Amino acid sequence: MEWITTSTILEGLSDQANREAWQRLVARFRRPIQAFCRRTGHNEADAEDIAQETLASFAEAYRNGKYDRSKGRLSRWLFGIAFRVALSKRRSMLRRAALTPQAESLSWIDDVEDEAATRSWDEEWERSLLELCLQRVRQEVEPATMRAFELVMAADRTPAQAALELGVPVKAVYNAKYTVLKRLRELRANLEEVV
Numbered sequence: 001m002e003w004i005t006t007s008t009i010l011e012g013l014s015d016q017a018n019r020e021a022w023q024r025l026v027a028r029f030r031r032p033i034q035a036f037c038r039r040t041g042h043n044e045a046d047a048e049d050i051a052q053e054t055l056a057s058f059a060e061a062y063r064n065g066k067y068d069r070s071k072g073r074l075s076r077w078l079f080g081i082a083f084r085v086a087l088s089k090r091r092s093m094l095r096r097a098a099l100t101p102q103a104e105s106l107s108w109i110d111d112v113e114d115e116a117a118t119r120s121w122d123e124e125w126e127r128s129l130l131e132l133c134l135q136r137v138r139q140e141v142e143p144a145t146m147r148a149f150e151l152v153m154a155a156d157r158t159p160a161q162a163a164l165e166l167g168v169p170v171k172a173v174y175n176a177k178y179t180v181l182k183r184l185r186e187l188r189a190n191l192e193e194v195v
Contacts (some may be wrong), residue, residue, distance in 0.1 A: 004028075005190055006074060010067075013059050026055055032121075032128035033082050039120045040086060050089055054082040079121045086117075133187040137180055144168070148176035 004024055012021025030051045037047035058081050061067065067077055138146055144166065151162035152173060159173040166173070 010062060010074075013062050016063065022059065025059060028132070029055060029058075029078060032124040033078075035124040035128070036079075036082060036117075036121050037086055039124065040117060042086065042089065046089055046093075050082065050085050054078070054085045057081050057085065075121075075125050079118070079125075082121070083117055129188055129191055130184070132191065133184050136187055137183050140183065141176075141180060145176040145179060148173045149180040152177050 006028070009021060009024045009028060012018045013025060015021070033051040033054050034044075034047040037050045038044070042050060058078055061081070067074070071077075148162055148166055148168070151157045151165060152159055155162075157165065159170050159177070162173045163170040
C-alpha cells in the first residue's frame with residue numbers, strides 16, 4: 001500500500017483532470033462518511049449517495065479555494081459538508097414519506113442533533129484513520145511484533161500473558177507495543193497534515 005498524505009491528495013485535486021487524486025480522495029474519505037450516515041439512520045444506498053455528493057462538493061469547493069486551514073481542521077470542513085448533505089437527504093425523504101402511509105415510521109429522521117452528529121462523525125473519522133494507519137504498520141513491522149501488539153491492545157491480554165502465548169520475553173511484548181504505538185502516532189499526525 002502506497003502511503004499518501006492528505007496534503008498530497010489535496011494538491012492533486014487542484015487539477016480537475018487528475019483522476020488518481022479523485023480516486024485517492026474517495027478511498028480516504030468515503031468510508032467515514034458512509035459510516036457516519038449509517039449511524040445517523042441512513043440505509044446503505046443513501047449513505048453511498050451522500051458520500052458521493054459530499055466528496056464531489058468537497059472537491060469543487062476545494063478547487064475554488066474555499067478551504068481555509070486557519071478556520072479549522074479538514075475533517076471539520078468535510079463533516080460540515082457531509083452533515084448538510086445528509087440533512088438535505090433526510091428532508092427529501094420526509095417530504096416523500098409524508099405522501100405515503102409509512103411517513104410515521106420516518107419521524108426519527110428529524111431527531112438528529114448537531115452535537116450527537118459531531119460525536120458520531122469524530123468517532124468514525126478516528127476509526128477510519130486508525131484502520132488506515134494499522135494497515136500501514138502491518139506492512140512495516142514483523143508479524144510477531146504486530147501480533148504481540150494486537151494481543152495486548154485488542155485481545156485484552158496482559159503483557160505477561162501475551163509473552164507466554166507467543167513464547168517471547170515480556171520485554172519483547174512491551175517493545176512491540178511501544179514500537180507500534182509510536183509508529184501509529186507518527187502516521188496519524190502525517191495523515192492529517194495539510195500544508
